[in-house]
Amino acid sequence: MVIRVLELFSGIGGMHCSLNATGISFKIEAAVDINTTANQVYMHNFPDTTLLQRNILSLSSKEIDNLKPDLITMSPPCQPFTRQGLKQDCEDVRTQPLLHILQVISDLEYKPYYIFLENVKGFETSRAKEKLVSTLQSCGYKFKEFLLTPTQFGIPNSRLRYYLLAKFRFGTSCVNMTQELTTSLRCEIKKEDMLFFKNSGLDSEIDSSNTAEGVVCRGGNTTDDEKTPLSFYLENKPDLYFQDYLLPDKVLLKFPMILDIVDRRSLQSCCFTKGYGHYVQGTGSVIHAVSHDKEHPQTVELLKQLKLRYFTPREVANLLHFPSMFSFPSHLKKKQLYQILGNSINVYVVCELLKLLLQ
Numbered sequence: 001m002v003i004r005v006l007e008l009f010s011g012i013g014g015m016h017c018s019l020n021a022t023g024i025s026f027k028i029e030a031a032v033d034i035n036t037t038a039n040q041v042y043m044h045n046f047p048d049t050t051l052l053q054r055n056i057l058s059l060s061s062k063e064i065d066n067l068k069p070d071l072i073t074m075s076p077p078c079q080p081f082t083r084q085g086l087k088q089d090c091e092d093v094r095t096q097p098l099l100h101i102l103q104v105i106s107d108l109e110y111k112p113y114y115i116f117l118e119n120v121k122g123f124e125t126s127r128a129k130e131k132l133v134s135t136l137q138s139c140g141y142k143f144k145e146f147l148l149t150p151t152q153f154g155i156p157n158s159r160l161r162y163y164l165l166a167k168f169r170f171g172t173s174c175v176n177m178t179q180e181l182t183t184s185l186r187c188e189i190k191k192e193d194m195l196f197f198k199n200s201g202l203d204s205e206i207d208s209s210n211t212a213e214g215v216v217c218r219g220g221n222t223t224d225d226e227k228t229p230l231s232f233y234l235e236n237k238p239d240l241y242f243q244d245y246l247l248p249d250k251v252l253l254k255f256p257m258i259l260d261i262v263d264r265r266s267l268q269s270c271c272f273t274k275g276y277g278h279y280v281q282g283t284g285s286v287i288h289a290v291s292h293d294k295e296h297p298q299t300v301e302l303l304k305q306l307k308l309r310y311f312t313p314r315e316v317a318n319l320l321h322f323p324s325m326f327s328f329p330s331h332l333k334k335k336q337l338y339q340i341l342g343n344s345i346n347v348y349v350v351c352e353l354l355k356l357l358l359q
Contacts, residue, residue: 003358006069006112007031008056008076008101012041014345015073015116016049017322021351024358029067032056037332038340044329056097061107071114071358074101075345078120080128090127098128102135111139114357115166118345121147123162124181132164141166145181146353150319150346151268152184154227157319159271159346165357185352230287231264233318242289244334245309251280252303260285261308272316274342277334283342286310313337321348 003026007015010031019026032052033039039053080092089095105111115136123129124147136143143166150157235241247259260270262285272284288306311319313334317326320341328337 001025002027003070003114004029004068005071005073006064006067008072008074009033009097010042010051011035011038011075011344012340013045013326014320014322014347015075015350016042016046017326017347018345018350018354019073021323021347022355022358024355026071029069032059035340037336038343040329040332041340045326057100059101059104061104061109064104065109068110069112071116072101072105072112073116074098075118078123078343081120081122081126087122090131095128099131102131106135106139111168113168115141115143115164116350116354116357117164117166118350119162121160121162129162136166140169142169143167146185147181147183148185148349148353150321150349151227153349153352155319155321155346155348156228156230156233156267157269157271157346159320159349161346161349163350163353165353167357185356227267229264230262230266230269233315234264234287235312235314239289242307242309242312245312247286247303247308247310249300249304252300252308255280256303259308261306262287264289269311269319272311272319272338272342274339276316276338276342277310278338284311284316313341316341320344320346321351323347 003024005019005026005028007028007030010016010033013031016028016031019028028046028049030050030052031042031046032054033042034053034055036053039051042049043051076098077094080088080090080095090099105115117132124145133143143164146163146165147160148163149160251259258281262269264287266285269285270282273282276284286308287310288308313328316338
């Protein structure tokens, strides 16, 4: 059976990559997003997919009924549910496309068997989530909610996200659709089964001098021995390549105490947001290439000795588990790449959840 998919808020194609990694037969009937930059990246990687650059508010139930999707995936705008976005929830205009889709789903003659939604932590306590749950229940769906972060799978990057898996009243599912918020995924995935190794061949693209052998990714809390160091995700390039990513003196002088500094051996890094490379606090970690005894040297001279730099867009994509063949149009600037990656998903975590939902 080939699963027909409607990919809403499709972004750069993270859901598409996750579906590829499941090994399940599928066909994207349409992908829809309004962001022109994200759509350029999507088409660059999936030129044969029908991509609609449209406001989701313009989609009708008739159009979706004509597509007859078995699965709808969506990652709606997260800003209405964040502190930076002032948590305006349903009053935020950026929530309107999600609310519109909920009404469309209610009106569908052919309900999709599966619905998958991802958003930020904070969505789970929102009124928008209450409307989502109410709609699903009234339409006859059973659902399961998760709060998961990649660090639970041995990936050295924090990205705590809300996930909802919903299934129509017919059929069975590998996941117990009890309506309780779950903060762990009770599964164990060996290294050879991970997206990195099964799909991407990424270890030929990165610095493999300090990779963790036999790493195990678990959907629960992992010990340090089970985590993969950042070195596994870093590009193996000459120093000159990273010159453009060095932190400028003004950042070193003004923000030395709020920088989250990690190194190659680190088993953790902060969540990368769309403001990475532009803002400093709370947007993601920086990495130093030279070891130093002090955790936070406070002078520009000492900090410069550490060669502090931003993670490259490719390294951020690696931590989000995009496969190595996934690439970006050459004309896009660093700021654009950080923005669209900051709005994306962790491909590996979503892959594991989709397998639970669809198998």
